[in-house]
Amino acid sequence: MKTCNRCNIKIMDDAATCPLCKTVLEECEGAPGESMYPVTDASVKSFTIFTRIVLFFSIVAGIVSIMVNVVMYDGVMWSLLTTASIIYFWAAIVFVVKNHANVASKILVQAVCASLLLVVIDYVAGYTGWAVNYVIPNILSLANIVILIVILVNRLDWHNYVIYHIMIGLLGFVPAILYGFSIIHHPIIPIITAAISLASLAATFIFGERTVKSELKRRFHF
Amino acid sequence: MKIINRPINDTKWHRLDNTATVFPVISNKTFSGVYRMSVRLMNDIDPEILQKALDVTIPWFDSFLVRLRRGFFWYYFESNRKRPLVQEEKNGPCGYIDPVPNSHLLFRVIYYKNRISVEVFHALSDGTGAINFLKELTLCYLRLSELPPNTPAKISLPTVEVTSDSEDSYIKNYQKTAKLKMTSERSYQIRGDRLPLYSTGIIHGYLPVDELLPVCRAKGVTITQYLASLLLYSIYVGNLNRQPSKYPVKIFVPVNLRPLFDSTTTMNFFSNIAIGFRFDNQEHTMDEILASVVSQYKEQMNKDIFLQKIAANVRLGKNIFARFIPLVIKNLIVKIAYLLSFDSFTTTLTNIGNVSVPEKFTSMIDSFGVQVNVADREPFKCGICSYGNKMNIIFTSRYKDAYVQRTFFRELVKAGVNVSIETNGVYYEDL
Numbered sequence: 088m089k090t091c092n093r094c095n096i097k098i099m100d101d102a103a104t105c106p107l108c109k110t111v112l113e114e115c116e117g118a119p120g121e122s123m124y125p126v127t128d129a130s131v132k133s134f135t136i137f138t139r140i141v142l143f144f145s146i147v148a149g150i151v152s153i154m155v156n157v158v159m160y161d162g163v164m165w166s167l168l169t170t171a172s173i174i175y176f177w178a179a180i181v182f183v184v185k186n187h188a189n190v191a192s193k194i195l196v197q198a199v200c201a202s203l204l205l206v207v208i209d210y211v212a213g214y215t216g217w218a219v220n221y222v223i224p225n226i227l228s229l230a231n232i233v234i235l236i237v238i239l240v241n242r243l244d245w246h247n248y249v250i251y252h253i254m255i256g257l258l259g260f261v262p263a264i265l266y267g268f269s270i271i272h273h274p275i276i277p278i279i280t281a282a283i284s285l286a287s288l289a290a291t292f293i294f295g296e297r298t299v300k301s302e303l304k305r306r307f308h309f
Numbered sequence: 310m311k312i313i314n315r316p317i318n319d320t321k322w323h324r325l326d327n328t329a330t331v332f333p334v335i336s337n338k339t340f341s342g343v344y345r346m347s348v349r350l351m352n353d354i355d356p357e358i359l360q361k362a363l364d365v366t367i368p369w370f371d372s373f374l375v376r377l378r379r380g381f382f383w384y385y386f387e388s389n390r391k392r393p394l395v396q397e398e399k400n401g402p403c404g405y406i407d408p409v410p411n412s413h414l415l416f417r418v419i420y421y422k423n424r425i426s427v428e429v430f431h432a433l434s435d436g437t438g439a440i441n442f443l444k445e446l447t448l449c450y451l452r453l454s455e456l457p458p459n460t461p462a463k464i465s466l467p468t469v470e471v472t473s474d475s476e477d478s479y480i481k482n483y484q485k486t487a488k489l490k491m492t493s494e495r496s497y498q499i500r501g502d503r504l505p506l507y508s509t510g511i512i513h514g515y516l517p518v519d520e521l522l523p524v525c526r527a528k529g530v531t532i533t534q535y536l537a538s539l540l541l542y543s544i545y546v547g548n549l550n551r552q553p554s555k556y557p558v559k560i561f562v563p564v565n566l567r568p569l570f571d572s573t574t575t576m577n578f579f580s581n582i583a584i585g586f587r588f589d590n591q592e593h594t595m596d597e598i599l600a601s602v603v604s605q606y607k608e609q610m611n612k613d614i615f616l617q618k619i620a621a622n623v624r625l626g627k628n629i630f631a632r633f634i635p636l637v638i639k640n641l642i643v644k645i646a647y648l649l650s651f652d653s654f655t656t657t658l659t660n661i662g663n664v665s666v667p668e669k670f671t672s673m674i675d676s677f678g679v680q681v682n683v684a685d686r687e688p689f690k691c692g693i694c695s696y697g698n699k700m701n702i703i704f705t706s707r708y709k710d711a712y713v714q715r716t717f718f719r720e721l722v723k724a725g726v727n728v729s730i731e732t733n734g735v736y737y738e739d740l
Contacts, residue, residue: 088729094715095722097729099515106512106736107715123349124511124733125421127401187409246320305322309382309632 088117099123145173164211171207175200190241191234191251198230198255220273224262224280230255231280231287238291245295249302252291259284321388322378325432326576327479327622332432333377333384334643339506340684341405344436344692346443347426349675354420355454359395362450363418367393370442372475372575373433376413382636384432389413395420401509401733403682403705406430418446423675425450431577436661436679437565438575440694443677448666451673478572479619483627489617496559496585496655499548499689501708504735509683511733512714514702515676518695520726528596530603533660533693536702537562538602539720540658540691540713541586542595547712551591559585561654565661566619569612580618582609583654595720651686660693676701683707711736 089098089112091105101120104111149170156166179200183193202223209218234252238245262277271277291299325333336342367374374393375386391412398421406415406428415430416439427443434442504510518532525535537560544558545551566578584605586598625631631639664677678701679692688707693700704714718728 094719096718097727099729099731100734100737102732102734102737104737106730106732107711107718121422122734123422123424123513123731124402125398125400126734127399127508301320305320305378305385305387306380307382308324308380308385 088115089113089120090115142177145177149173168208168211171204175204189247189251190237191248191255194230194233194237195251195255198226198258202226216272219262219265220271221276224276227255227259227262228280228283231259231283235287235290246298246302249291249295249299250306253288253303256284256288256291322385323375323475324477325384325386326477326574326578327626328577328579329432330384330626331643331647332430334640335647336405336430338405340686341403341682342431343403343406343428343682344431344439345402345426345428345678345680345682346436346439347424347678347680348443348447349424349678350447350451351423351673351675353423354425354450356395356397356420358454359418359420359425359446359450362446362453363393363395365453366442366446366449369445370575372438373414373416373429373442375415375433376408377415377432379636382632382634382639384636393418397421398424398426401507402426402511402680403428403509404507434575435563435565435577435579436659437567437579438577440661440664440677440679441575444664444666447674448670451670474573475576476572476574477576478566478570478574478578479623480626481572482566482570482616482619483623484616484620486613486617486620489614489621493650493653495556495652497544497549497554497556498652498655499544499708499713501548501710501712503685503688503707504709508735509733510704510706510708510711510735511680512704512706512711512736513678513731514704514714514718514721515729515731516700516702516721516726518698518700521700521721524724524726528599530599531606533562533658534602534606535599536660536693537584537658538595538598539717540656541584541598541602542593543713543716543720544655545586545588545593545598547714547716549588551588551593553589553591554587557585557587558655559583559653561657563657563659564610564615566615569615580615582606584658654687655689657681657687657690658693659691663695665696671697675699678703680705689713 089100089102090096091098091108091110091112093108093110094105096105096107097115097117098105098112099120100106101122102112152166152169156164179197182188182196202218205218205222205226209215231252234248234255238248238252241248259280262271263281265271266274266277332342371388374389374391376389378385378387389412391414393412393414393416395418398419406417408415411417415433417428419426419428425443425447427439427446429439429442521532521535525532528535530538540560541558549558560583561581562584563579563581566580567573570578572578582605584602586593586601634642659679659681661679666674674696676699677694677696679694680703681690681692683690683705685707690705692703692705695701702717704711704717706714718730721728
């Protein structure tokens with residue numbers, strides 16, 4: 088053990104100077120000093136260099152495409168498409184790859200983001216309605232079925248997926264509602280989507296009665 | 310082990326207690342909301358025995374086996390069936406507990422050399438709950454390490470008083486009271502250069518209780534009152550350099566409410582008193598501060614005042630409008646309220662008092678310790694506890710210099726107390 092003559096305090100560390108006053112320490116009797124804390128690396132970085140590079144270039148790409156589009160404008164706002172894709176990449180892909188979130192929530196986020204991106208693409212390419220009429224209803228049906236499969240495979244964790252399943256189930260009715268408002272003109276696919284939603288929601292409530300009820304109670308307790 | 314035999318689909322859940330709701334909102338990588346309770350034994354820790362001890366002990370503390378979930382209106386705890394694993398200490402103390410790699414558990418058990426530490430996210434429990442857990446874990450470890458190796462660990466009854474009582478004692482003890490007059494005067498904030506991000510300076514001061522006690526007796530004060538006064542004085546001398554300050558120096562002193570309200574909850578049940586002093590000239594003395602601190606204790610250590618504080622706290626959560634605000638917006642409000650109020654205290658001083666263990670174990674334990682997390686917004690804190698005759702005062706700090714700690718320990722030495730200190734090495738690096 089060492090002692091600081093100015094502080095009159097014993098120092099139990101393996102140190103040359105006093106941590107309080109930086110005076111050089113003097114050896115005294117007792118066991119030799121020992122550090123009781125592991126050496127740690129304080130330089131924790133929240134982003135890796137790779138992430139930084141990709142982030143930087145995606146911002147540059149977005150700026151360049153908007154600039155070129157504005158300067159050489161020929162009636163098509165194609166830069167909307169590139170920027171929307173970049174935002175989709177960060178919002179959806181990164182969320183799905185990096186985040187440790189629940190699988191069902193990833194499917195939900197993916198379905199919603201992809202649908203929005205498709206609407207943008209359709210709009211930029213001179214709106215013909217293919218996205219809302221055909222593709223998005225199918226995406227929603229697919230998401231619905233995939234979540235059902237996830238639940239079947241992972242029955243023990245069913246309650247973790249319930250809330251996302253219900254959300255995607257409710258989204259499945261949106262195309263049919265849009266048909267009601269004549270935004271969608273072809274009824275067949277939206278109706279199939281709504282039917283799949285209805286069936287899978289019914290399955291959830293019938294087979295998972297207690298699980299679903301208690302999960303909803305927890306999630307919405309006030 | 311009721312947790313394992315429970316029907317697998319029956320997910321248990323409970324609400325967060327009334328103070329806990331704040332922690333999930335304000336906590337992140339830089340403000341962890343985690344505190345550490347540690348114990349030093351005579352020999353190095355055997356991780357295998359520690360894991361066995363943890364497996365045997367944890368079923369008694371099932372309020373620790375939860376994960377935090379977001380509801381639409383409130384956070385809640387859901388039972389977590391993952392097995393907690395002991396880890397070797399690799400990072401600094403009281404680090405953020407990232408739920409994902411930690412099986413969504415909100416505490417960790419770590420060991421280093423001869424020390425076992427339990428780090429707990431404050432939403433789970435306060436110091437009293439955690440020290441009981443650590444004590445039980447340690448005693449179990451000591452019992453198991455006496456057995457010949459490879460003996461299967463048997464589940465036995467816990468040795469200390471263990472309750473698995475997870476009531477919200479705030480709500481239980483809520484009474485309609487007169488409204489508490491809230492003062493939101495800001496306080497003096499210690500000035501100084503900060504350590505690099507994510508590093509914390511730790512200084513332990515070990516001192517014999519039987520040398521400190523006569524000093525306090527001579528002044529006619531309790532140990533906590535003496536140490537709180539000394540901390541005020543140390544900030545005055547060590548950081549203010551005896552200069553007058555526009556704002557008072559104020560210490561947040563947590564108070565365990567369990568004995569006052571006869572509660573045994575393992576969740577949070579504490580309140581606080583505010584011990585302050587306005588340094589307005591260069592001639593303040595320790596005796597002057599002591600007198601003021603004693604009178605503040607007398608005034609604030611009062612069940613009626615705590616009842617008012619509980620009521621103020623519970624009333625907010627009971628408000629019908631507040632209950633139906635979506636969590637996202639609630640969090641925003643809590644965060645803003647926190648950012649507006651964190652400078653109402655200069656520092657925190659928590660004394661969990663004397664930790665006692667059954668007599669046959671006393672010779673196997675060296676000391677206990679409590680550390681409170683610091684961040685740039687709350688950069689300086691002090692945790693005190695004693696075991697037998699050994700008091701362990703731990704300063705956690707984000708400041709590069711240690712003038713306050715120096716004054717504190719030097720004054721103790723001047724008063725005739727033998728002090729030995731130990732650090733985590735941060736203070737040697739900048740030479």
